[in-house]
Amino acid sequence: MGFTNLVFLWTAFIPVVVLLYYFFRKKYTNQPVSSTLFWAEVMQETKASPYLKHLQKNALLYLQLLSLILFVLALMNPFVKTTEIAGEQSIWIVDTSATMLAKNGEGSTFEQHKKEMKSLAAALGGRPLTIITTGDEPKAILRQETQSSVIHKAIEDLEVTYEEEQLPKAIDMATAFIGETATSMYLFTDSVERGELPIESEKITWVVKGASKDLENISITRLAATAIEDSALALVQLKNETKSPQVVKLLLLDGAENQVIEEEITIQGGEEWSKTFDALPLTNLLTATIQVDDDYDIDNTMMTLIGSGTSEIVIDQQMHQLVQKGFQALNTEVKIAPSDQLKDMEDAMIVTNQKELLEQSKSPIVLIGRDDVEPQEVNSLVDVSQDSLFAFSSLEDVYVSSIYPAFDDFTTIATIDEKPFVQRSSRGDIVILADIEQTDWPLHPSFPLLLWGIQNELMEGTQNLGTFSPNESRAVSLTSGEWSIYSNDEEYISSVEGGSEFRAPTIPGVYSISSKEEEKQFIVQLTSGERSIQEGTSFELGTVQNSGLEETTKKSLVQWLLLPILLLLVLEWEVQRRRGFAN
Structure with a gap:
């Protein structure tokens, strides 16, 4: 705080003059008079409150002193410095x-x-x-x-x-x-x-x-489920981001929100906990939720759709043995078929390297390699995006020696040396632009995990649209016509035209999209990056100057002094009026 007009400091003598006036004003002595002897009893109440009597007697002095002091301060224009x-x-x-x-x-x-x-x-x-x-x-x-x-x-x-x-x-x-x-x-x-x-x-x-x-956080980082005959198998992973052990109650709910699993878990500080639950009731939707006292609630729930569509996988006979064995380890319904028979396959997921099947087949395609062009040599590691396909598998350590040219109209979700490596077509087909024998991928744990992710994504069936991140824009396979999106509580969200770009709702949850002929479910899920909170950081970098000086503002306080001065003047007038101006 400071003063702009210190030259007016000389006016501080004015309150001193008023104070001296009260010191040297004419004083009176108490003199008993016969006609006022009976007033003593009446004044006893006032004498019982000497402080109040003193205030009443000197009220005008205090009001005048205070108003004059505020007036002097206003003349000196006080201010406070604020940084702009x-x-x-x-x-x-x-x-x-x-x-x-x-x-x-x-x-x-x-x-x-x-x-x-x-x-x-x-x-x-x-x-x-x-x-x-x-x-x-x-x-x-x-x-x-x-x-x-x-x-x-x-x-x-x-x-x-x-x-x-x-x-x-x-x-x-x-x-x-x-x-x-x-x-x-x-x-x-x-x-x-x-x-x-x-x-x-x-x-x-x-x-x-x-x-x-x-901030403290315990989150569900992974939830995956698949149907096995008449039951379901689920994998749940939790993470404790605090430094102390936490007691967590884990609940698994089916599509009707009936509880199928309840388990109390103790997770040590910084620990990741995972467990597989088998022989669960077969349901189209599985929800995992944890009950824990932390500072971030939205990552305490996670959902997954269990596909009820195609259950068969057909692998091109020309594909590498490691691809065949990888899918056979995940699913018993795996068939090996000659290349010339794949065009007529329906209601099955086809794994092949025949590029023409992407246009000719109505079934979902997993294209590993290409048979129409020659590969190009590369010498780098894989860089993946935050796509849901890589939720359980990381390809960063995978080495690839050569890759095929990319498809121009497909979405790239993993790259090598800034060149497309894994792509997704507009209808959801997965394309891996390398032969398995040209990589060391089968030596990594991510190999079977990614095959499992591909299987879950492409075999969700016609009743499920898939899993999206909040506000994600993606091309999906919808027939022409108007489709309406509803929340799980049947609240209308928005509409979309079939064949146009689909944009998912913002808030995570279970949704349905329906037309006059059919209805599909889909999930909006937080990405893995939004299921972890980090220690907050606040800092400043760099300095911007105007005319060589940093910007500051002197905020005047005069306006806050004028109103009290006016109020004090009114009070002084009222006190003087009550006492009588002649006195």
Whole structure:
């Protein structure tokens, strides 16, 4: 705090003058008079409260002194220094992923960040503000906005979208707004490493607002189930991210929410726990939930659909023995068929290297290698995306010596040296652009796990649409016409045209999509990255200066002094009126 007009400090003698006046004013002595002798009894009540009598007698003095002191302070123009957002503009990147819902006693990380944003909005000082939300497709909620009302409404309307944050995409969009303008970049997230932020520009200062550091989490990281004859087999994996042992109650529920398994588990700090449950009742939907006291609730539930469609796997006779043995170890309904008989196969998952079957066959295809082109030599390791197909298997350590050219219209979900390695067609076919003998993949534990994932994805059947991440956009096989999406509580969500791009709902859960002729179920599930919370980090990088000086604001307090001064003057007038102006 400081004073702008210290030259008015000389006015401080005015309250001293008033005080001296009261010291030297004419005093009277008490003199008994016969006509007032009986007043003594009447005054006993006042004498019983000497402090109140003193206040009543000197009220005018105190009011005058206080009003004069406030007046002197107002003349000196007191102020408090507040730091303004630096730079000529400000860009805020707001993380709207599911982990922002982790909360402690002060509310969720997202709620705390919204409070900080509202506070920072008052310090913009008229500078333009751009707000960008994260996700697979970052969005600019505001662009170069200066109106306070619009900014506060935009902050109030921010919501968690449950998508993975994918910060590099949001940062790339933010840098497009910078140009040559000095900019303060605020990142509202839970945790980010300093090395992830581009700091090569002197025109940018980074301010990172992280989550609380004392958040605790126990989560369900894996749930997979498959039908075996008249029963189901399920795999559940839990992780304790705290440092102390935790007691967890695990429940497995069927599609009608009937409890089929209840087990109490003790998980040590930092431990991953997994267990296989067999001989479960056969159901179309299996839900795992844990009852535990932690700070992140949404990852305490996980669901999976158990396919009821095709149950047969047909493998091209030309395929490598390791592929045949791998699928035979997972499913007893595996047949080996000659290549020329695969075109007529229906209601079966076909494993082959014949490229033409992708267009000719109506069955789901797993294409391993290609028979129409020659492979190209590579010398690198595999880089996978966050696709659900790799939920149980990691291919990063797999070595591949050569790969085939990719399909232009297919979605790439794994690469080698930035070249496509695993792709998915628009109708869901899986393409692996390498021969098994050209890799060391069968030597890795990920080999049977990925085959199991492929089997579960392609054999879900016509009644299931599959599993999606929140707000995921994907091409799915839907007949032409209008389809309506409903929640598990039969609440209408949205509509989509068959044959167009399908976008999953935002909130995780079980949904159904129906047309006039048929209905399918699907699941919206958190990705593996959103099932883990990290220790929050807050820091600043870089310094932006204007005219060589950092931006600060002197906020005047005069307006807060004027109203009390006016009120005191009114009180003085009332006290004087009651005593009589002649006195």
